[in-house]
Amino acid sequence: MQRNIRIILVETSHSGNIGSAARAMKTMGLNQLYLVSPKQPIDDQALALAAGADDVLKNATIVDHFEQAIADCELVIGTSARLRHLQNTLIDARKCGEKTIQFCQTGKVALVFGRERVGLTNKELLKCHYHLNIPTNPDYSSLNLAMAVQLVCYEIRMAWLADKKNYFNKENANLPLSSIENPYPKSLELEHFFNHTEHLYKQLGFIKNQGVIQKLRRLYQRAKIEKTELNILQGMLTAVEKQLATEQKQKIVK
Amino acid sequence: MQRNIRIILVETSHSGNIGSAARAMKTMGLNQLYLVSPKQPIDDQALALAAGADDVLKNATIVDHFEQAIADCELVIGTSARLRHLQNTLIDARKCGEKTIQFCQTGKVALVFGRERVGLTNKELLKCHYHLNIPTNPDYSSLNLAMAVQLVCYEIRMAWLADKKNYFNKENANLPLSSIENPYPKSLELEHFFNHTEHLYKQLGFIKNQGVIQKLRRLYQRAKIEKTELNILQGMLTAVEKQLATEQKQKIVK
Structure with missing residues (x-):
């Protein structure tokens, strides 16, 4: 499952966040990191914060444009604080974990995290199938980028463990048809x-x-x-x- | 609910972790922070990483002994990587969130996080009613302290929202949002x-x-x-x- 799940960080400003995100991914068993035009390179700060997850950083794929990072993905989920326009495609982190595990059996899934201050652009959000919103405190929603990556990777791991143990049997009955029968376009x-x-x-x-x-x-x-x-x-x-x-x-x- | 939920950090080595933990708490709507004999005071590093959550830091209660921090609590949940001896009281973060919300209606609940390297001592663990284990990657379980706080606070918030709104009502989870803003054709x-x-x-x-x-x-x-x-x-x-x-x-x- 690991290989089909990709974390994409778009134009990250602080290399420390990239390192912390790599560590967060690895603690939850994920290792496919894509960086879209990062503002700082993978430097000492990134490596220090990655702790033992420097392999994730070293194997990270760096691309210039968002479109390159998602080109071969069949499911793209973007994080968004903005609710307008996106109501019908809005999911929480738990649903995101479930959908990721469901789709990654047969195709590549991208989880996209935007810039520290301004998130993803509307143009980028339009290229996502679903929009992930973590239900933070409305009075203080300042969730750090790597923390958001941690929460999402945690929910993916929880969904994977549940799937493995058939924990959510009942819910699976309502899931859409197998994506093997109905493949998705890239x-x-x-x-x-x-x-x-x-x-x-x-x-x-x-x-x-x-x-x-x-x-x-x-x-x-x-x-x-x-x-x-x-x-x-x-x-x-x-x-x-x-x-x-x-x-x-x-x-x-x- | 906030007032009855307490995050306790025991002998934390890095003040940065205290700051990040405060930020993590506040994003999930929590603000009761207890520090047991921290190795570093609440310094500039802590304040910088707390970002806008410096009020949580400034209102933190600092005590000398673990027992003081939990004295008035009716439910104490301690984090632990160690599984031996604890099998019967072991819960995951989701269950921890649910139990916390259930108990905090009537009494104080403590969520206890141990030292960065060695966690809680056996003596401390024995004073906890439940032992929380986050199911990390067995090959790399190096979850940062503040990340663990973030995950636990997130699960508390999710349980609170579920309780409040019947958020996880299976039927509601799959329903589209308000059709008033986006009317459907006949x-x-x-x-x-x-x-x-x-x-x-x-x-x-x-x-x-x-x-x-x-x-x-x-x-x-x-x-x-x-x-x-x-x-x-x-x-x-x-x-x-x-x-x-x-x-x-x-x-x-x-």
């Missing part, structure tokens, strides 16, 4: 679809601003669209394009 | 949309049998599509139709 494939949709409907004069495409993203992320469904939607785009091309050609011929 | 409206889609894409030669429309129905039902989203999808159908009509007209004109 983030990159979804991205192609959104770009394709935007391109075509801009051409048709229907899409004039970002609002529409954002709503569509939200809809399909929430639905956790399957590969066969994406193929259909893509087929529909192509069908429209073909017809338009035919009409255009006929015009030219005439 | 069945009939959805039906119009599916018929419209089928009509157009049959015309375009893409839909040739019932399979495709069934898959689309399944997708949008699962997503629990909202009214504004349905409006967009319908707008997309109309945009395609309009364009096709324009092309047709141009052909006829020519």
